[in-house]
Amino acid sequence: MEDFLVNINGTLLKGPEAKISVFDRGFLYGDSVYEATRTFNKRPFRIDQHIDRLFLSAEKISLEPTYSKEVILSEVLKTIEAAPFKDATIRIVLTRGTNSDLGLDPALSGPNNLVVFTKEIKPNPAWWITDGVSMIFFQKKIEASGSLPKTGNYQENILANREATSRGAYDSFMINTHGHVTEGTTSNAWVIKNNILFTPPLADGVLDGLTRKALLEMAKRQMLPLPLVEKSLTKDDFLSADECFITSTTRNVVPVTKIESHLIGNGKPGALTLKLLELYLEFVK
Numbered sequence: 621m622e623d624f625l626v627n628i629n630g631t632l633l634k635g636p637e638a639k640i641s642v643f644d645r646g647f648l649y650g651d652s653v654y655e656a657t658r659t660f661n662k663r664p665f666r667i668d669q670h671i672d673r674l675f676l677s678a679e680k681i682s683l684e685p686t687y688s689k690e691v692i693l694s695e696v697l698k699t700i701e702a703a704p705f706k707d708a709t710i711r712i713v714l715t716r717g718t719n720s721d722l723g724l725d726p727a728l729s730g731p732n733n734l735v736v737f738t739k740e741i742k743p744n745p746a747w748w749i750t751d752g753v754s755m756i757f758f759q760k761k762i763e764a765s766g767s768l769p770k771t772g773n774y775q776e777n778i779l780a781n782r783e784a785t786s787r788g789a790y791d792s793f794m795i796n797t798h799g800h801v802t803e804g805t806t807s808n809a810w811v812i813k814n815n816i817l818f819t820p821p822l823a824d825g826v827l828d829g830l831t832r833k834a835l836l837e838m839a840k841r842q843m844l845p846l847p848l849v850e851k852s853l854t855k856d857d858f859l860s861a862d863e864c865f866i867t868s869t870t871r872n873v874v875p876v877t878k879i880e881s882h883l884i885g886n887g888k889p890g891a892l893t894l895k896l897l898e899l900y901l902e903f904v905k
């Protein structure tokens with residue numbers, strides 16, 4: 621917490637001084653949307669797309685932003701400018717606002733609360749590249765389809781991540797109620813099989829990840845060394861993959877070398893995965 625600079629509704633505060641009302645609806649009900657991005661050398665990564673996605677998530681939960689996109693952008697830029705970090709993690713949280721009473725009715729709420737967090741981002745641990753990470757499967761109970769909003773309610777993802785860490789794995793691949801693998805708890809999921817790159821479609825209940833989007837864009841521009849196909853994938857597709865990896869804005873491309881007790885490929889990060897990481901970083905930096 622000490623390492624953070626936080627902007628609450630335009631006021632910059634050190635982490636430990638950053639406080640918000642207990643009547644905030646994000647605190648009371650998880651009634652909020654959020655974004656996680658990063659800077660490369662003070663330059664925010666795809667910030668317009670992140671703010672657009674924040675507004676799409678808000679629309680999906682009928683949260684009417686009382687902040688404009690322009691004001692949110694200027695508060696993010698102000699926070700980046702004020703912080704001493706070149707490479708930083710940026711979290712944008714927009715809650716429906718502070719309630720005048722307990723109760724679900726959004727009419728009880730005042731204007732939104734906007735919080736921007738920033739702290740230095742450390743490079744990914746070296747072992748992610750030398751050894752890769754391990755995952756388990758987690759069966760979701762809540763039926764979900766289509767591109768998911770990024771809201772303050774991450775309960776199922778928290779349970780999936782907790783289950784993974786309690787079993788000594790890095791994270792979970794979540795399975796939807798139709799038996800399809802969707803994504804990691806805070807990442808998109810990918811497999812390579814017979815020199816084809818596959819990722820689950822948004823329709824399976826997947827966040828429209830911006831790293832995922834960047835790889836789709838690269839494929840369209842023929843910048844990838846293999847074709848990319850969006851397709852519903854089963855556990856077996858993951859277990860029988862030649863290579864596997866996850867993506868997120870803050871971690872880029874992370875090789876997965878073990879799922880449950882099963883080694884992927886030869887149990888080492890795949891050559892194509894490492895090539896994709898290199899190409900991705902060239903593309904976005």
Ligand SMILES: Cc1ncc(COP(=O)(O)O)c(C=O)c1O
Pocket residue numbers: 656777803804805806807808826827828829830831832867868869870
């Ligand atoms: C559920 C979920 N899926 C995927 C992602 C990856 O999205 P992005 O590439 O935009 O970071 C995230 C990021 O936090 C996430 O929470």
